[in-house]
Each structure stands twice: as C-alpha cells, then as structure tokens.
Amino acid sequence: MNKQALVGAFVLGGTGLLVAAFVLFGNFHPFTRTEKAVLIFHGASSGLAVGSPVTFRGVQVGAVDRVVIEYNPATKDAYIPVYVTMRPDNIVLTNSSHHARPNMAELVRQGLRGEMNLKSFVTGSSEIDLDFAPNTPAVLHPDIAQITEIPTRQSTIEAMTKSFQDLPLRQIGENADATLASVRKLSDQLDRDLPALVQSVRETSDHSREMIDAARKIVTDLEPTLTHTLTSVDRLASTGATQLDARGKELHTVLLSTNDAVRQATKSLANLDSMTSPRSADRANLEASLRDIAAAASAMRGFATDVERNPQLLLTGRRP
Template identity: 45%
Template sequence: MADRQTAIGAFVLGGIVLGLGTIVLFGNLRLWSPATRAAVVFEGSVSGLSVGAPVTFRGVRVGAVSGIVIQYDARTQTVLIPVTLQLDSGRVRVSDETAGQPVVDLPNLIARGLRAELNTQSFVTGQSVINLDFNPAAPAVLHPGASALVEIPTQQSTIQRVTQQLSDLPLRELAESAIATLESVRKLSDRLDSDLPPAIASIKATSEGATHMTDTATQAIVGVQEKLATALDHITQLAVNADRRLGERSGDLRVLLGSANQTVVQARDALRDLKGLTSDRGAARINLEATLRDLAATAASLRGFASDVERNPQLLLTGRRP
C-alpha cells in the first residue's frame, strides 16, 4: 500500500514538474531574466489592448502588458487608464555596463524623449500593442499619483492623429456643401439639356450662312480678278501702242526740229548778209528787221513747242488744250 502511494506521489510530482517545464518553455516566461516594470497612463480609449499584449520598440518585442486598471478621480471627474508594462531588460544591451549587468535607466531615457503610443496590431482582429520610440518633440505629459511605477509619457499614434483630424473635420458642413454642389450641377445639366440644342441649331445655321456668304464672296472675287486681268491686259496693250507711236513721232519731231534749227541758221546768215547790203534807214532794212523778228519769234515758238513735246510727248496725240 505504501509503495502504491509512493508511486502515485512520484507520478503526480513528475506531472507537476513537466507542466512547469512546459509553461516555462512555451509560455514565454523568463524566470531568470531581469525585468523592469513601468507604467503608461492613457486618457482615452485603449480598445483592443489586453493583458499579455506585446510591448515593442520599433517593431522588436521588449515586453508585455501585465496589468490594466481604470482609475476614476471623483474630485476632477476624470478617468485615467494606467497600464503596467513588464519590460524584458535582457533584450536591451547598454554600452556602459556595470559589473557585467545591463543598466536600463528609464528616467534618463524618458528625459531623452522615450514615448509610448497605442497602435493597432491587426485590423482583422482589432488587437492593439504598445510601441516605444524616441520623439523628443513630443511633450512629456505625466500623471502624478496615477501609478507608483515610473511613468512613460504617451503620444498620439499616426492612426490616432488621422482619426483626430477626421473627427475635427466639419463633415456635416462638407456633406451639405457637396449636396448643394451636386444640386447645382444637376440644375446646370438640366438647363444645358434644354438650352444647348437650340444654341447648337443656331450655331449650325450661322455656320451655314457664313459658308454661303464665303462662297458668294469667293465667286465675286474670282469675277473681279478676271475683270482686273482683262483690264490689265488692255492697259498693257495701250501702253505698248502709245510707246510705239511716241517712238514714231519722236523721230519726226527730231527731223522737224533739225530742219527748223537749220532754217533759223540760214535765216540769220541771210539777214546778216542783207544787213550789210542795206543802209540803216532804208525800207529794205526795216522789212528785213521785221522779218528777222518774225523768224526769231517763230524759232522761239518752235523751241517752246519742242520743249513741251519733250516734257510731254502726248501733246503730239492730244495737242495743246486752250
């Protein structure tokens, strides 16, 4: 009987040891690893966060959530949610080690900008994680008295900032403006449907009239061009005939002027001879002087006529007008 009880006790003890070993090996328990506890205080919702949720630093798991409580302040009518973090110091290597033991100085890290934010681990399951990172630009808002542990200040995550911006948008006003815009577009579309066909018909009629007018103007221009070409041909022929006649008359005029000049010279010679033959008071002298004056006047007239013809050869065709 005693041997049977001993065997049962040994079996139970072996089961306990095996169970503890399984928990240690597969339950992610670090019984011999140094751990650091800290607190993160949230003022808003921590939906999706539960005990055992991972705590990461830039995607690397450095601990887990070990406790979540709700703290209500009746005096200020505010609600805070302190979350206790169990940080695994063995996952952090510090360059200035003391006696071979890593030293994680949370207050120093917080002063250098260590902040915590709530992120969504999976949009399917809705589970959340706490991510740690350095952001010196984020203000360090602390909540004294919320927890006895070292508090790591929080900051809004990207999703929270986007959610906050979306919640701040005047969605109702934007929706009303969009509805009003769509209504205006609909009215404009209806007006275009009613006014556009007559306008298109009017434009089409105007275009056809302009086309007809252009064709008529083109035909008129072609007719004018033909008449101008005919007139230019007549003018050219007339100019050629006038040049030819002027050339013919010019030769006759040169012969006439030469003959007149020769006659004047002969008359002067004759007068010179007659002057020597007659006396100063004789009748013949007087007649000769009169004849000389007439010849001189005739020569002057011929020279004037010759000069006029040289300046205007058309006088041979038209003659002098009174």
C-alpha cells in the first residue's frame, strides 16, 4: 500500500510539474480568459511560427497558435492566415467602473490593425505587432476568416522590400555598365592625351618663367635710369615752385596792369559805340564833314579836268 501511494504521489508530482511547465514557459494558461482571432497576410510570412509573440506597442498580449496557407485554385492566389490567441486580461481600463472591456470585434471597429515585423536580425524570427490605425482601411476576408479577423497593414520592412522590388534593377545595372564603359573610355583617352597636355603645360610654364625672368632683368636694368629721371623731375618741380614763388609778385603786377588795360579798352569801345550810334551828334558832324570833303573832292576833280583840257587856266584862271 505504501508503494502504491508512493507511485501515485510521483505521478501526481510529475503531472503537476508538466502543467507548471506549460503554464510558465508555454502558451497554455488554463485560468486566464483568452480570445481567438486571425490575421490574414497576402505576402510572405518568413520567420513567423507557432509561439511567436503578438505585441501591442512592445507589450506582449498574445501568441501565434497556427500558421496555414489558404490557396485558391481558381485565382491561383495564396493567403497566409495566422491564428492567434489574445489574453485581454493584460489590458487594464481607465475608470474600469464606468467602462466595459471591449471585445476583439469592437477593437477592430475602433481601428485595431496588425502588421508583421522582424523580431531579430540574428535568428530571423518575426512577430505580430498590433496598434490603432483608424486611417488605414480595413481589408477583410470573410470567405477565409471563420473567426474575428484583425485587418493587416503593410509593415515598414514590407514597404522597403516592395520598393526594392519595384526598382528597375536591370535598367540601373545597364546604366551602371554604360557609365563604367564611358569612364573607361575617358580614362583611356586621358592616358593618351594627358602626357602631351602635361608636356604642353610644362613648356608653357617654362616659357612663362623665361618671360618673367626677362621682364625682371629689363626692370632691373631700367631701375637706375628711372631713378635718375624721377630725381630730375623732382628737381625740376622744385625749381619751378621756387621760380613761381619768386615771380609771383611780378605776375600779380602784370595781371593788374592787364586788368587796367582791359578796362580802358572797354571804355574806349563804349565811347566809340556812342560816337557811331545813329542818334549821336558826333556821328552827324562826321557825316557832314565827309559830305563836305566829298563835295570839295568833286570840285577838285572838275578843276583838274578843266586844267587838263586848258592848261592856261593855271595862269589866267577861270573867267566869270
């Protein structure tokens, strides 16, 4: 009897340890309320396996139960339904006395979305991340999902992968090959032409150096002459300044005399202008005198004509 009790106690102990191991290290939680849901992915789900964590903003709220492939022979299209078990007891509500905990369908209507992200770059394992994204349209698959479906959205890694897949890699490679060919051609041309160009530049530099040396020699030779010329110009300027200072008074006197002469000439011109004015008495007298001189000249011309005709008039004179 004691032996049977010992065996029974051993079996019960082993069963208890097995249950404890499931509870502590597995996803079996017999005393925790759970809720099932499914996420349907259209792309690849590499790294996702049974037991992969389901997190909400980094906090684990569930785990993956099953990953299957849903294939449609008519459309030749395949989807990846991922069945998860959620533990809503991990969610604590604010003012829980006034609000009831929403179920999974209500959370989906409020904008709950799921995406698959890489958990570890070393192991390549993935996880499912949940978050609220009400601006992301909810794409559902009622013909596949038999339980509550959490809509999925494209993750950052998937977007990057799609961007890389959409890149025209072949065209980029062809452009790179063409660019390398052009660079190689340019390099070959430089290998041919660059030595001649370097030689030309060197010869030009040598010629320029010779011209600079010749110009320096000319300037050096002309420096004494230029110095002597500048000294002579400076001496001439000094002499001119000295003479100008010495003759300053004489020039002033000459300028004053010239000014007086100009005033006298101006006065004489004014008098002459008054004499030649049409209303001037001096001009009338001058004109009368000119008329008398003209009359006398006419009389003399007539007398000269008579004498020429009759020279005796010089002795006898004219008879009345």
